[in-house]
Amino acid sequence: MKDKKVDIIAVAKAARVSPSTVSRSFNHPELVKASTRKKIDTAVRRLGYIRNRAAQTIHGIRSGTVGLIVPTVDHAIFAELIQSFSEAIEELGFTILLASHGYDLQREYAITRKMLEHRVDGMALIGIEHEAETFGLLDSQNVPTVLLWNYAKTSHFTSVGSDNFRAGWLVGHHIGGLKHTRIAGLFPPLSGNDRAAQRRAGVETALAAFGVQIPEIWDIETPYSLGAAKDAVTRLMSREVTPTAIICGNDVLAWGALHALSKAGVTVPEDVSVTGIGDFTGSRDFEPGLTTVRIPARQIGAKAAQTIASKITAPDQEVASTLVIPELVLRQTCAVFSEK
């Protein structure tokens, strides 16, 4: 095929109008006569013309993209969030630029920069805490930004998320209320992850009110993976003295714990209670159903999309942060402590 580049000028020629008119027929169709519009449409179709957003963006017109940077895609947590965010933001006419930084906030900065080069209309980051540099960049470029997943009354940018401290507090309070005293904690690495750190703090605070705490030997840090959690709990349960409750930083770790206990022949919740945080898809249908704290990822994603869209379209209007309240979901993995 004679692949003459088809630009707006080629279309204009084919439709026997000026480029201006073609442009107008896209951007302000009401300004061009219906018959002309039809001619143009025909030409567009015939030539297979596709608009060039790069050329538009140059005019200060919005690029129609929103940057989303997550720690990683393949944790159930974020997958759900990304999905709902992307659905909602597409609905609003934007496309997502996605990248992951693997919990390395320095990389997050680099990626942010790259996204700004692409002139994204807005940015969404996971978590409240980020490098000062990153915030500075976003500030200086004046890019509408939303912080996801974690809520804070006062954060550098508008936040949409849950109260992770409270989420942790809820499980701590629940387990404490069930009279457990020999409690293990299973958390992912806390560095670069303000969500996990806050949950952790919430758990400790709640437990402290019962005069209980997680002893150091049962304070386990494990990579965010089902397998790692399973191994850790298997080791944990093979020791001389074992806990009667295991509080997990999130549902995936809890699943791992549950599998480990099942394998070890320990019955849940009679022998050991287990809690998660997140209420990921699957936790409800796990057997036994996981007692956890619901943090509605889909809701956060959808709300975040709206929030950022309105920040983009009405930059001057202050938009409030959204707190999605976490709630305890009682299922079958917890029981009152009883000495055997």
Add this chain to the structure above:
Amino acid sequence: MKDKKVDIIAVAKAARVSPSTVSRSFNHPELVKASTRKKIDTAVRRLGYIRNRAAQTIHGIRSGTVGLIVPTVDHAIFAELIQSFSEAIEELGFTILLASHGYDLQREYAITRKMLEHRVDGMALIGIEHEAETFGLLDSQNVPTVLLWNYAKTSHFTSVGSDNFRAGWLVGHHIGGLKHTRIAGLFPPLSGNDRAAQRRAGVETALAAFGVQIPEIWDIETPYSLGAAKDAVTRLMSREVTPTAIICGNDVLAWGALHALSKAGVTVPEDVSVTGIGDFTGSRDFEPGLTTVRIPARQIGAKAAQTIASKITAPDQEVASTLVIPELVLRQTCAVFSEK
């Protein structure tokens, strides 16, 4: 702050050189004197200049973006794929434009269009089969494209994936070889999903060789979700006559089946054998470990990234499709059929 827009001209002024030199110092640094480059760098830093890729793209320079369209993000399958693809493609200097179509190939077309408007340098789609329109679009725009997940010797574009027919065949063969005859099939909806359809066909073919087939009443179609699968299997097992093996179209459905069986007090694999396909993270550590077929998502993602990158950088060079061979992973959910 006096937010005078900082463009390349502002930088040039600040560094007391011409815009051309600034541009060159970015794109062909070897052509500009080291001392000049330093002056420019300083100016860039001081002004907080960020390059505008839109303005570059207009010159036919690559946009540095690759479009990735998946059916949905929040299935374990794709999350893993997206993660590995994105890691690898970032490494190669590209950024991902991500969107999901929810198994609606018509939407896929629309999204493809949108991505072309953004002048992505390449595209990656899931599956071999797509609307003729979509292919036409990609062809006419001459965009390097890779088809993921499913392999075919002969496909419209280069493919990187596994042989899903064979994956299905493997489980069918395995179950058939274990002498099962009362077999149920649990598959996701097949429309718009060539992967599932092929697995399905593979299973049937293998089973047929043993003279067995999945009877219609046990041929169950269920949404891709753990909960739906669990419910379906719960119903299945509450009937008069029950199967001795359940072949699932993927691991998530198998997990659901396993939970359902556990709840029903049916022991696996003694009473019922279960198989998955995919070997998602978690299947190994499930208790009991799920017998499944490994389709290495990470490998596919990484290879796909390389493939598309080389298609982009060397457009004339033909690149071959990659077949990632699926292999049966024997764990603890299958046993020889024995009449009780």
Add this chain to the structure above:
DNA sequence: AATAGTATTGCAAATGTTTTCATTTACGGC
């Protein structure tokens, strides 16, 4: 100190659009 050759730099055109402003066209009333 002049010359040739090379390394740097600047000028200006080009990229694919949008938009302002001016011009042309169409329409309704006389």
Add this chain to the structure above:
DNA sequence: GCCGTAAATGAAAACATTTGCAATACTATT
């Protein structure tokens, strides 16, 4: 058929870059 007004269109400037070509500034020779 003419006029005034409103609707539709076109011309040209603007957007932020890159790049081919020409001009200038060095360097090493002689």
